[in-house]
Amino acid sequence: MISLTHLLALSGILFVIGLIGTITRRNIIMILLSLEIILNGVNIAFVAFSYALGNLTGQIIVFFVMIVAAVEVTVGLAIAVVLVQQMGQTNADELKLLKW
């Protein structure tokens, strides 16, 4: 029997690890990978609640999260490819197009 608290703690730890990666890594590919960790952390929380409450809806949401993650990765990686083609690098520090 796995307690909900343990599952949520694992979920939170993974989430924060992903968050730290997202904020601190410089390479865009690494940022995208860290985002996947965040999403997986959240998925664990959904499944944990689904398990605890005896309700399948949580798992359905996980299914949709995965679809969104797949799309996000597809587009994100395409952007990374374009960045390499246009600017020759994927370093987030050097990308200041958002600053006017």
Added chain:
Amino acid sequence: MVEHQEIARAAAAHTVAPAGWLAWTILFLPLAAFLAITFLTRKSKLLSTSLAIGSMAIGLAATGTLLLHLLRAGEHAAYQYTVNWITLPGLAVEFGLLINPLSVLMSLVVTGVGLMIFLYSIGYMADDAAYSRYFAYLSLFAFSMLGIVLANNFVTLFMSWELVGASSYLLIGFWYDKPAAADAGKKAFLVNRIADFGFLAGILMLWSIAGNQLDPKTLNLIELEQRMPGLIAQWGVNLFSPLSIAALLIFCGAVGKSAQFPLHVWLPDAMQGPTPVSALMHAATMVAAGVYMICRVFFLFGEVPGALEIIAVIGGFTSIFAASMALVENDIKRILAYSTLSQLGTMVMALGLGGYTAGMYHLSTHAFFKALLFLGAGCVIHAMHSNNIWHMGGLKKAMPVTTALFFIGSLALAGIWPLSGFWSKDEILALAFGKCKILWTVGTVTAGMTAYYMGRVLCVVFLGEQRDHHAHPHEVPPVMYMPLIVLAIFSVVGGFIGIPSLLHHAKGVHVEFNKLVALISSAAAAGGLLLAFKVYGKQPQEDPFAVRFKGLTRLLTSKYYIDDIYGWLNTNIQQRTALVSAWVERNVIMSFLVNGTAKITGLSGSLLTKFQTGKVQAYALSLVAGIGILIYVGWRCIP
């Protein structure tokens, strides 16, 4: 959209109103002439002249038609022609004309005297390079002046009033390459601006108190006149009631335009313009605009005794004050200018004493003989190429016609029976005799002084022998002296053509002919003339008065140092205030308020820019920090 509207008054009820185009023609023909000369016929002297003179002649004819109509309709007739101009909720301004005996009389003076002066200008300005421009300006002036005369509301009146100021500026500074003329133009304009500020304030004040719950606010003269009893009941007539203050502020405008003390300083300098201009504007018509305006709104002034007293005192003081300066002046035009000041003072004094008819009567006769005198002086200047009377002398041999005409004008101005000046001045003095002995004394002394300085001019300029033997004076061409003859005829018979009877319906005091007053004033005038002939009759080479009374002469020739006082005020008070204001503006308003705001904005902007790094991860950090803090606050701080 022209609305023809007849003021339904008992006497005029059975007559048909004269056609509106007649009145509009009087006003707008000169404007049309101005525009046509400026844009079309500038190159042709003949066309420009005929346009200007034609417009005046037609205006005179139209005025005459209106006068005949009014005479038939009876003395209470008044007609209004209006065009709606600005129509807003709570503000209806119209552009309109009011034809009544007063405006027709004044219009007659303006177009009549104006026509004579226009004709005279053909000769006087014949050799001027800017001949067409001169006639264009004269036409513009005529339009503006007729606007004042005919306006039926304060907005139209004020607009024309300012136009008169502008055209006066243009004409005084007509020879703008002469620095003195350009400066005189500016001086006249600025002094008039000061006065007009008061005028405008008065109009606005009157407007603000003119309405009540039932009637919307108005500046229409007729409506204001009808509302006067209600306004008096509402506001009272003591010196500090809004009515009195509005009247005094409106009088401010007249002080400027009619050159009353203390804003008289522009008029002597305005003699820098061409002499016919001086005759038309600064003697006969424009300076009379102030007096006329007081008459036009006499329904207001006549009801506020406190304000009237102040007006009378200012008029009386100006009259004797200006006459004293004329005693020692050596420039023939400036003598006449001071005389104009003095006579205007007399008119204003008459109005202040309630003598609406007397003031207007003197205004009309004065227009004739002062225009005559100025044009005569113009002939002399034309012949001698000098303004200084001590360069002239003995002109009666070379210029007999001018001499005779100038004598008529001088005697009329001095008030010698039976010339027109005698009758109108006598009416004022009789009025003063009945109301205020002090002002009557002032008036009588002024009459004596007037006779004295005119006698001085006559002796020095026309009698005796020629002083400057290099000059070759000759009689002026007929185009110049013919108008003078017409003016001279009116100066002679002006007392008998019934000008007062035209105005007798109006409010104000009517006086009967007073033999004692007439006798005393005639004695003063005759005494002044005799004294002048005694002093100046022996062909002196320089002014015996100046030799005898050196200190007094210096005081008078420096114009009581009023110009110097104004100059001192200007450099020391106004300039320094301006410096302080400039400092405040630069250091407080600009650096602190304006630039300070900009600096604070810039500073906060540059602070906020630190957060806008353009790095996605920095934004992600802000997001995380925000969520963390929000959760913490929501969890710990909200019970």
Added chain:
Amino acid sequence: MTQNIFYLLAALSIAGALGVILARNPVYAVLSLVATMFAISGIFLLLHAYFVAAIQILVYAGAVLVLFLFVVMLLDMAPETMFRMKINTLKIGGALFSLFLLWEILTAAGFFTIPSANDNSSQGTTAAVGKLLFTRYALPFELASILLLVGIIGAIVLAKKKL
């Protein structure tokens, strides 16, 4: 027993996640993430979410991470010099606030003491989940397919220089 397997898988997934964010070489990072995915998939199995566990392996480990590997190798990226760059406010702030958030999450997790229902109703079999997906969640399912289509088209538009 289940408890011990959970601890093992949890430790594995955390280690894998740390490996992702600490690895200098992107290839190693992707491979660590594959390990994490497998561990998480195992946890899903422990929670009776069989279908989700399966697609976790299929979609994540099989498709998404392989795509990552493709791109990493295509772009031939040099290892990131992570620990040699200077520590700046972004790093410190990111770490601090993330740990702050972690503390909040862990504290919050302590409050959830719902007893597990532990009956067959929460058995996430393919049949059960599939039934829900095609009945109650049919519309979101279709929308998700549109989203995928848009993503595919977007990726092509972005990556192709000329169409």
